[in-house]
């Protein structure tokens with residue numbers, strides 16, 4: 394029997410990048426995976442679902458914005474009616490709107506915090522009620538090394554990612570008595586569309602600060618998320634797992 398057989402997992406931001414790899418990995422491990430993205434990403438998410446089915450897994454695509462409270466509640470309600478309670482939530486959806494602090498616009502701050510931090514809280518709040526009833530659940534928040542160490546030009550992004558640590562630890566304490574575990578992963582410099590546009594010199598500079606000397610892959614993050622989602626980590630809650638090639642220790 395596969396380790397996530399019989400479980401339903403909701404992975405936000407699963408149309409590409411790290412979320413895509415997480416969705417595929419959880420699906421390979423037997424979970425029915427709900428792949429979320431915005432309405433822009435549906436075609437890509439359908440392709441990921443096709444890949445998952447080719448690998449013997451199954452799931453569905455559900456487009457909604459994680460920062461839209463009513464849309465989140467409606468989607469979770471529909472998933473729960475179709476598949477029963479969600480056992481695994483991976484809050485992966487995220488955006489980076491980089492700007493030097495003095496040039497940062499209000500909407501850049503709001504969009505970043507609303508997607509990366511409020512979006513994770515809204516999704517967690519929506520799945521937690523049925524999880525509490527079922528006395529079973531796992532929530533994994535995808536933060537960032539930048540939330541741990543800060544980064545010039547990323548004040549909003551790093552504030553949103555640091556905020557996820559507080560959310561993770563508070564929910565872990567609040568929900569442990571209902572057998573709901575809440576953890577975070579903090580990826581380092583990972584090869585996805587989010588990092589593809591960085592100028593070559595910036596990438597080279599970044600690589601100098603990584604003891605393992607290379608970028609990470611989405612699959613390496615997905616393996617850690619699978620471990621946190623599975624019973625193998627049954628005594629782990631409220632933790633931040635850094636996956637960064639030694640970039641921050």
Ligand SMILES: NC(=O)c1ccc[n+]([C@@H]2O[C@H](COP(=O)([O-])OP(=O)(O)OC[C@H]3O[C@@H](n4cnc5c(N)ncnc54)[C@H](OP(=O)(O)O)[C@@H]3O)[C@@H](O)[C@H]2O)c1
Pocket residue numbers: 405406407408409410411412429430431432433434435437457458459460485486487488508512535536537538579580581582583584585586587588
């Ligand atoms: N790449 C890195 O080096 C790195 C390092 C540390 C942490 N992270 C974190 O890891 C996560 C994934 O990063 P990535 O590099 O894979 O990013 P990416 O390639 O840019 O993909 C972002 C994903 O988030 C989705 N998304 C964005 N806004 C959304 C919203 N409001 N509602 C629902 N989905 C939304 C996108 O969907 P659409 O296709 O519909 O736009 C897409 O699926 C993010 O939280 C990021 O901050 C990344």
